[in-house]
Amino acid sequence: xxxxxQTPSNKxxxxxxxxxxxxxxxxxxxxxxxYRQSLGQGPEFLIYFQGTGAAxxxxxxxxxxxxxxxxxxxxxxxxxxxxRGDSAVYLCASSLAGGVDGTEAFFGQGTRLTVV
Amino acid sequence: xDSVTQMEGPVTLSEEAFLTINCTYTATGYPxxxxxxxxxxxxxxxxxxxxxxxxxxxxxxxxxxxxKETTSFHLEKGSVQVxxxxxxxxxxxxxxxxxxxxxxxxxxxxxxx
Numbered sequence: 001x002x003x004x005x006q007t008p009s010n011k012x013x014x015x016x017x018x019x020x021x022x023x024x025x026x027x028x029x030x031x032x033x034x035y036r037q038s039l040g041q042g043p044e045f046l047i048y049f050q051g052t053g054a055a056x057x058x059x060x061x062x063x064x065x066x067x068x069x070x071x072x073x074x075x076x077x078x079x080x081x082x083x084r085g086d087s088a089v090y091l092c093a094s095s096l097a098g099g100v101d102g103t104e105a106f107f108g109q110g111t112r113l114t115v116v
Numbered sequence: 117x118d119s120v121t122q123m124e125g126p127v128t129l130s131e132e133a134f135l136t137i138n139c140t141y142t143a144t145g146y147p148x149x150x151x152x153x154x155x156x157x158x159x160x161x162x163x164x165x166x167x168x169x170x171x172x173x174x175x176x177x178x179x180x181x182x183x184k185e186t187t188s189f190h191l192e193k194g195s196v197q198v199x200x201x202x203x204x205x206x207x208x209x210x211x212x213x214x215x216x217x218x219x220x221x222x223x224x225x226x227x228x229x
Contacts, residue, residue, distance in 0.1 A: 004159075033216060042120075042205050042219030043160070055214050091160070093217075101211050102148040102167035107160040 002026075004108035006092050012114045013082055021077040021111045025094030032075050033105060034067055035091040043091050049075060050097075082115045089113070118143045122206045122220035129196055129227050137191040137223045139180075139206035147208040149173075149182050149189040150217070154203045163191075163204070196227045 005024040013019050025032050030051055035043035045059040049069045057067075064082075069075040079086055089112050093105040123138040141149065151163040151173070164173035169184035178193045189206060206220040 031215065035217075040221070042207070042221050043217070045216045045218070048214045048216050050214065056216060059216075093160075095215065100215070102165055102209075103211075103215050104162050104165070105215070105217060106162075107152075109159040 004092055004094055004106050006090075006108035006111050008111060009109065010112045010114075012116060015082060015084060015115055017082055019079050019082055019113065021079075021090050021113070023075045023077070023092030023094075023108060025073065025075070025092070026106055027073075029094035029096055029106075030072070031095045031097055031103075031105075032069060033093045033095075034075070034077050035093065037089045037091055037110070039088075046077070046090075079113075082113075084115045087113055087115045118147065118208060118210070118218045120206050120208055120218055120220035122204075123223050124221075126224035126226055129225070131198055131227055131229050132195045133227075135191070135193040135196045135200075135225070137204055137206075137225070139189045139191065139220060141187050141189065141206075141208050143187075143208055143210065145210050145212065146184075147210045148215075149180070150207045150209070151178070151180055151189070151191050152205045152207055152219075154205070154222075156202070160205070196225070198227045198229050201225055201227045 032049040034046040037043040048056040052072045089110040093107045148167045150165045153163045164175040166173040166182035207217045209215045
């Protein structure tokens, strides 16, 4: 596709439920990032994939959060036992490579998750 | 850890006014610096960047200079337009950390006609 695609654009779920958020990066981009943006704040890093492997998952807040990228393209962010504090916009970004100085990251429009 | 601090908003200006949005950073190495912009209803997009000290990034009339001595990357535009109304984010990244971005909190800019 032309840009980074995230689905769904909006997700409302009940506290305690499991959710999956999908990211389809730009074709050929080997680096993929997940960020979380709370209202009035800048995006905060969650996890970075280089190819299929998670190169840095230091931003995941706890073990309820998990992400995969099994074929090095589409990625899924999974949240178990959702809590109201998980409500935020989840952003995905991709770039050509993760280790090149100044590489531009391209962002999707995000998934707005609301836990009620 | 690395961090970015930027000017609080909202900033409200009249059309054709001069814009400055301040941004300072803390980093252990020599990061690349970015300004990203989020227009209403759209995703984050790169506005400009600089990869080393004294570099100037520029795009769409906006400029920012990488100042290592003051650890700053202030965004400027000589004459703003209504269409510049958006949220502006200063950010840094380092290749040794996979280029993950560290963002400031964002500054809302409102331009009145």
